[in-house]
Amino acid sequence: NRDTVQVAGSSTVLPFSSVAAEEFGNNFAQFRTPVVGSGGSSGGLRQFCQGVGINTIDIANSSRAIRPAEVEACKANGVNQIIEVKIGYDGIVFASRVDAGDFKLKPEHVFLAQAAQVPQNGKMVANPYTNWNQIDKSLPSQSILLAIPGSNHGTREVYEEKVILDGCQTFAEVKALPKGDQNNFCLAMRTDGRVVEIAGDYTETLARLQAQKDAIGVFGLSFYEANRDRIKVATVNDVVPTVDNIIAGVYPVSRPLFFYVKGEHIGVIPGLQQFAEYFVSEAASGFGSPLEAAGLIPLDDTERAQILANIKAKKGL
Amino acid sequence: MTEKNMNPANNSAADGVAPLSKVQQKVAVSLNRRHRHEKLFKGVGLVASLISLLLVAILFINIFSKGLPAFWQSAITLEIYFDPEIIKISDKPVQRADETDNAFRQRDIEWQSEVGMINFNRLIVEGLNKVLPDANQYRRDVQRIVTSGERFAMRQLVIDNPAIIGQTKTLNLLTDANIDVWLKGNIDRSLPDAQQQLSPKVREWVEMLSEQGIIKNRFSFALFMNADSRSSLASAGLAGAFMGSLYMMLVVLFLAVPMGVAAAIYLEEFAPKNKITDLVEVNINNLAAVPSIVFGLLGAAVFIGWFNLPISAPIVGGLVLSLMTLPTVIIATRSTLKAIPPSIRQAALGLGASKMQATFHHVLPLAIPGILTGAILGVAQALGEAAPLLLIGMKSFVAQVPSGPFEQATALPVQIFLWQGNELRNFFEARTSAAIIVLLALMLTLNGLAIWLRKKYENRW
């Protein structure tokens, strides 16, 4: 018989979820500390949607919203009450080694650095750039080496939608392409080794930066905050990535984080509802809370109240 | 034979005492080359062994140099007064004769919740006030000195023994992870404030306290006693993962090894040699090549979905790892069984031993070294494996030490994985290596018996 809440899913949410779980365990003597597994948003949701019962998990963490196909799959397995809980935002930053040059990036710079083909004078040519300052004089003279999230990462989605596609769309040549081909063109990457997909976590990106001085990596904001002595951050569209800027919506690259509660388990697994409520409470994830300290960008008050109400009402998708 | 005597021409017999026959001359001619080959061969063998040992050494130095410092952690010695003014609680409940267990538990939990409401942080701040004269002016900074988990340790002290209220205790409290990093010099002190994790005031205090010997590097028992922690990084420990791994390895040892040996015996000694056994053999070899994560898929489907075993429990992890290790043990055992001369079997059979007896009395004892090697390699592999644990919920953050194989737990490789991915690199780089050291130590301990036995049973004939 299980008396522990089981959580699994996104490794981006894992740190926040772990802190919340630990605080929950420390504050509620009657409940055991929830167990928080990783496995990626996909893995978590897959486990989540396996069915109802003590041998399935109660909460799936996800760094993206659940997809309709997944909801279908869940329902097919008897998971009908999926309560969506948004917990806050995650900022995504470009960073380089402290001893490398200072970057003031714009989406089109990144696009030009990673694309397989770039528009030049109305034609599409194979990417000729090898140095950042060939792309834009304002950028430091440093050879191009991008460590971007692998295609299995949620971060990749944000990165492609908010940086690459945006940057790509600034070119008239691209706009001239037929609608159906634009994305394919924009997202095609060069294969000469200047763009490396990192399938692992940010530590791996950091290690790559350590091995190659010129590399620019993509990190989560909190990871950067904790490693300020080793890496420095690039501005995007001249906005410095800070919590305030992200909440204000001026920094373009950020995304919401979620978790999903299995409504059927509420009342069966002790502490499940309490944990979900605690997670989004002001005390746990508001300003000045442990989760904020851990790098989560908090929700605003109205959103928080709305979500709390959803949990209380067990409002499923 | 006189021509032989007349023909002393040979370099290897240059002292002239040994005239050689024609054939022997040919032999002698080839000898130089062959001896060179011999030397080369032996040399290559030695070099290969030394390279392998060197690689172990490099990896070890790599790990140890990083990890050893993490076994010591900075702690602050404070006088803590358990102030009854702050700790205002009712008496600890005692079970009454007429009370059911459940009702008592209910009451006990209520009492514990009451204790939980107390702000133990104040005790720590009071303690700090005694050593930091200007503490009151920097209320935020004072909070940053002792790691946040210590207040729960204090609460536990009170819960365990309410009589402590009103007393003053001298306690060694772990400092914040960043202070540890700062004191160990893992962060460049010359960096500007913007790149520092500690505020200038805290740095100043820390320098002062460590000069006074109030903050000292002490052996970190917390590392061995605590489970993982995410909100109080400095008190994160290995106990949970260690126990999880231990339980899993016990399952592997007692399941995979006997089962693998049994399967190998059947296939090698009893099974008829035909297409079906060929298929089985190929199939087992093939299992060894199945990516470990696939075993996780299987385990999730079978053990959790079918047998209703709990998620995140070492028992399931152990079962999955056993399945993963099984091919290793089977292949190792079969390989050794193959190498045992048939004359041994025949001798036993000729005396009227059944095939079973011949196998268990004579063949198996001779195969023990190989079997143990298989077990050693299998356990080593299983102990370091994290991928299959992912899908059975053991690649998790678990803040409790499991008390049995059916309790939620995590495992050492998972812990390593979690720590190496932690943002606070300056702190966790060392911890990760420390965890690896512990893992290697566990592995060597588990394998120690096997290594000893193997040495004992090794024989040549």
Place this chain on the structure above:
Amino acid sequence: MSNLSLIVLLLALMAIGYQLGMVRSRRVATINPQQRMHSRPHHYGMMVGLWAIIPAFFLLILWTMLAPNVISSMVAAQLPAEVLAQEGMTANVIMRRISNLAGNFGIVAEAEPWELAAAAYMQQLKSSSAALLTGLMAAIAATGLFFSYKKIQPQLRARHQIERTIKAVLIICSTVAILTTIGIVLSMVGETMKFFSFIPPSEFFFGTTWNPRFSTTGVGEGSLTGSQGSFGLIPLLSGTMMVAGVALIVAIPLGLMVAIYLAEYAPAGFRSTAKPIIEVLAGIPTIVYGFFALVTVGPFLADFGASIGLTIRATSALTAGVVMGIMIIPFISSLSDDIITQVPKALRDASLGLGATKSETIRKVVLPAALPGIVGAVLLAASRAIGETMIVVLAAGNSPTLTANPFEAVSTITVTIVNQLTGDNDFASPQSLVAFALGLTLFVITLLLNVVALVVVRKYREQYE
């Protein structure tokens, strides 16, 4: 009574049966001295013991598997019909609540009266089930014990019965491997089929580009549909082969030479210390190797390449392969060492007596004789290399491009499986389902490789004596 105490009881019964059987067989032997007993007394004892516990044990297993279902369906039959309809929860959850209540455990919300009633009923059923089980088991065990006890006669082949039981156990153990295989295939086949409903097999098997994209890039607002990404297996397969190949090129010579040196040349002290030390290589977590490759070996190889005028990428098939080779050294060295030591001395003597040098003896006599075992060891190492993930993730550059140059970055099947399965992709999308297709494909490929290996080994096998 808990299952554990039942098992303890059974073991005690077995001990009693053992004693009884022994005693009786001795008595039977003295009663008919002219007739030789087929088996030894302890065989008879063992037989009686086994008869006492095995049937009862099967009952226990069957009961533990079936009883909970029977009980819950009995309880479910008692539930008020309107409850099921009105609550709108799955029956599963209701039953959980009830059994939690029956177990007096962890219910937070207040329980409804009908729930309490059902829980009480369940509790009652459970205790009667336990009593019934204990009684039945005792009866069966006693019957088994009694009849087998009575059966003891000189002609009774007790040893055969025991050996047949042991053999059955051995067979069961070997079928575990088969069942595992079946389980693996079954757990992947369904999802693979789903994947092939998105992507035609021809595109998967013969495609030369691997670029799955993120599952929903392009589905979001303001962008386009239809860019599904390409799922060509070939680059991954070639990457897998290349990395594993490099690993084996490193590990086979090194491992074999270590084995030979340890088994044939090294002084005993050196051998008994070096062997376990080298075995540690197999136990270092692969993530450590990964970082070792990324931070130390990769740059080293790149610099080395530069110094001799070769462009070697810091993260490449070579880097991953070399480091993986280091990891699998002990698989080859330790196992081969054990096998080489097994080769009878007479063979070595024969060769040495003909004037062969030690190395010639090893190469031409010992190794061929040990070949089947060594091949087993190499296969195990190769399997490990093919199935390894973490090192490749970090050290191979994770670039699924088709190349024949080991100095280039590559990716492998296993890495891709882990990435796609555990990433943030939609789990019902081809991006995630492809992991299963990859797993199954890898399974089939290694199966074929193993068949080839088996045939080759058969051909060169030397059986001594």
Place this chain on the structure above:
Amino acid sequence: MTVNQTNSSDKIKMTARDVKVFYGANQAIHGVNMDIIENEVIAFIGPSGCGKSTFLRCLNRMNDTIDICRVTGSIKMDGRDIYDPSLDVVQLRAQVGMVFQKPNPFPKSIYENIAYGPRLHGLASRKSELDDVVESSLRRAGLWNEVKDRLDQPGTGLSGGQQQRLCIARSIAVSPDVILMDEPCSALDPIATSIIEELIDELKQNFTIVIVTHNMQQAARVSDRTAFFHLGDLIEIGATNEVFTNPQHKRTEDYITGRYG
């Protein structure tokens, strides 16, 4: 071929009818018929490679352990077909002991080598009884004096002749009904040989013994009957003095007188 050179009064222990043995495609024995009488010593002689060992191994089904070996025809012991699937081959081998041509001691101590069989069959219930069995077996094989001080040392560390006697001692320790000895004295000096021959004489009182030997004198000395094999055929079988003094077949005569080849 010659069958039943036995008197009707003799009790027949084993009979072989039309036994053929194949190693893969090669036929090593071409239809042998033979009766082995209880409590006799029968010697198999014949040139090297003629199938003596092969036939001998059929008598306790040791050929079963050679993968490529196939046996046809019928062999009965005490009227019971020993190739009958329902027969317990283990019991058969306990009844029909064997000393192999190549000494094959277990890589265990000398004591354990001898004690293994008795222990297996429960022939000694106490340690002291076992000690007695070990000692008497070694004594009867003429090895006791040489090894009594080193019973705990490995049997593989003995000299060739010692190993051979160890194997003889090992097989008589379980007192089988029939003992098959494949050249038991090949590595023995005359004295040791005579000890073994005495042992055979002694054993004959209770047991049936089949012995393969290349030593004509030995065959003549110890055996009651002699069977001569040649190229897989049983050429002649009869009372030993008959066979040696008055062989029926030219080939037998040639072989015995050493003119063959």
Place this chain on the structure above:
Amino acid sequence: MTVNQTNSSDKIKMTARDVKVFYGANQAIHGVNMDIIENEVIAFIGPSGCGKSTFLRCLNRMNDTIDICRVTGSIKMDGRDIYDPSLDVVQLRAQVGMVFQKPNPFPKSIYENIAYGPRLHGLASRKSELDDVVESSLRRAGLWNEVKDRLDQPGTGLSGGQQQRLCIARSIAVSPDVILMDEPCSALDPIATSIIEELIDELKQNFTIVIVTHNMQQAARVSDRTAFFHLGDLIEIGATNEVFTNPQHKRTEDYITGRYG
């Protein structure tokens, strides 16, 4: 002990002086002195376990391969100490060939078994030469007719006597100067034995042969000189007819006449 029963005119091939051999703490040879003359056949006789094989193995340093075995004293061949560390033991063994007491064919084909040595020492440069060597070696060992059709089958599938002849053929294929034969005919029938004895006679023209045998007749037939060992001591050595007809020592006489024991 008896040394130098040799005439001064004989060329001495090997000399052993005060050779002692220990297996661990047990002493197997107690100071043996012996000269072996070029182109002679010398037979070692003595009861089983007396140290014949042990002493024989000293002569080509095969004892080196036994961990616990330790040899003291000096053994010279052509005046050169064979235990001299600078001596090439490989060359020594090529020069001093050995046939072991227990036949130990390689688990390879019959052809490969014979071809192994010549190939090793580069004695045949072409395949046809090698074929010739294989054929002639097998012929001389009297095995050719039996195995010529199955040269590619494993040597381990031969009968005991065939294996023994295979091992003899294998060792003469490399034409050593000295051949040590440890009971080469123990598993052979009289005819095969006589073939080997003829071979020994033939080999003697060019080579020196040391043979261990339990067969007195054989020793008498083939050897020029005979050495009698007893309990690790060399009791007597001399011309064969001397030793057999007129032994100097009581123990020799007892042994030869079979009265010992």
